Amino acid sequence: MVEQSRRAAETLSRRALLSRAGLAGTAAAAAGSLPAAEPAAGADVAVPERTLAPGPAQLTLRVNGRPYPVDVEPRTTLLDALREELGLTGTKKGCNQGACGACTVLVDGRRVNSCLTLAVMQRGAEITTIEGLADGDGLHPVQQAFLEHDAFQCGYCTPGQIMSGTAVIAEGHAGSPEEVREWMSGNICRCGAYPNIVAAVCHAARDGRR
Numbered sequence: 773m774v775e776q777s778r779r780a781a782e783t784l785s786r787r788a789l790l791s792r793a794g795l796a797g798t799a800a801a802a803a804g805s806l807p808a809a810e811p812a813a814g815a816d817v818a819v820p821e822r823t824l825a826p827g828p829a830q831l832t833l834r835v836n837g838r839p840y841p842v843d844v845e846p847r848t849t850l851l852d853a854l855r856e857e858l859g860l861t862g863t864k865k866g867c868n869q870g871a872c873g874a875c876t877v878l879v880d881g882r883r884v885n886s887c888l889t890l891a892v893m894q895r896g897a898e899i900t901t902i903e904g905l906a907d908g909d910g911l912h913p914v915q916q917a918f919l920e921h922d923a924f925q926c927g928y929c930t931p932g933q934i935m936s937g938t939a940v941i942a943e944g945h946a947g948s949p950e951e952v953r954e955w956m957s958g959n960i961c962r963c964g965a966y967p968n969i970v971a972a973v974c975h976a977a978r979d980g981r982r
Contacts, residue, residue, distance in 0.1 A: 829892050835860065836904025844891050850884070851875045853891035854901060862902035862931050866960075873959035876932035877901050883939040885958075902931035905938065913979055914938045917972040925963035933959050937973040946977035 828843040835858060842857045851868075854860045854877070863886060866874030870888040877886045878900040905912035914937045917923070924930040936959045940946050945955040949970045961969060 831892055831895050833858070833891065833894060833899060834897065835899045836901060837898075842891070846890070846892055848891050849887050850877070850879075850889045850891045850894055850899070851886035854886060854899075860901050860903050864928055864931055866929070866932075871960070872929070872932075873936060874929050874932040876935040876959065878935060878939060881939070881942065883936055900935075902935060905934065912938065913976045914941070914973065917976040917979075918969075921968045921972040921975060923965055923968040923972040925961075925965050929959065929961050929963075933961065933969055937969070937976065940973060941977045941980060946973055949974055952977075 829846050830841070830843050833840045833842060833853065835854070840858050842853060844853050844857060848857075851863060851865055854863050855865065863877055864874040865887065866872040868875075868887045870885040873885065875886045876883055878884070879889075879894060879897050881898075881900075905915060911919070912934075914934050918930065918934060918937075923933070933956070936956050937946075937952075940952060940955045943955070946952050952970045952973045953966070956969070956973070
C-alpha cells in the first residue's frame with residue numbers, strides 16, 4: 773500500500789512538471805508573436821549596436837614615379853586598383869591566388885604578387901609595373917632580351933615574367949640558368965616558353981654586368 777502511494781505521488785509529480793513546462797513554452801511562443809510593448813515615456817531605451825560597412829579609403833598610390841589619388845574599398849587588392857582604378861592593365865590577373873605570378877609588380881624594388889596585397893597597404897611605397905620599365909621609347913634591357921630570344925608565345929604571363937626577371941637580376945640571382953629557374957619558379961608559363969625566358973634573363977644579366 774505504501775509502495776503504491778509512493779508511485780502515485782511520483783507519477784503526479786512528473787505530470788505536474790511536464791504540464792508546467794508545456795504551459796511555459798506556450799506562453800513564450802505567444803509572447804514572441806505579440807508586438808513588443810511600447811517603452812514608457814521618458815524611459816531609457818537601449819539601442820542595439822550595428823556594424824557599419826566601411827566606406828572607400830582615400831589614398832595616394834605612387835606608381836611608376838607618379839602619384840595617383842584613388843578612392844578604393846579597403847578590401848581592394850593592389851592588382852584590381854592598378855587595373856580598374858588606374859587603367860594600368862599591363863599587370864595581368866591570372867589565378868588570383870598568388871600561384872602563377874602573372875600579376876607580379878615591384879614594390880620598393882621587391883617582387884610582389886599584387887593579387888595578394890591590399891592597395892591600402894601600399895601607402896608611401898614606390899610601385900613599378902610593366903608600364904614603368906621602359907624609358908620613353910627605349911625598352912628596358914629585359915624587355916629587349918625577351919624580344920630577341922622570342923621568350924613568349926601567348927604573352928599573357930610575359931609582364932609578370934619580365935618584372936620577375938628584372939628583380940632576379942637586381943637581387944643577384946641570375947648567375948646561371950639553374951639559378952634563374954630556381955628564383956623565377958613562382959612565375960608560370962602555360963605555353964612552356966621556359967628555355968627562352970631563362971635565356972632572355974641570363975642575356976640581360978650578362979649585358980648589365982658588362
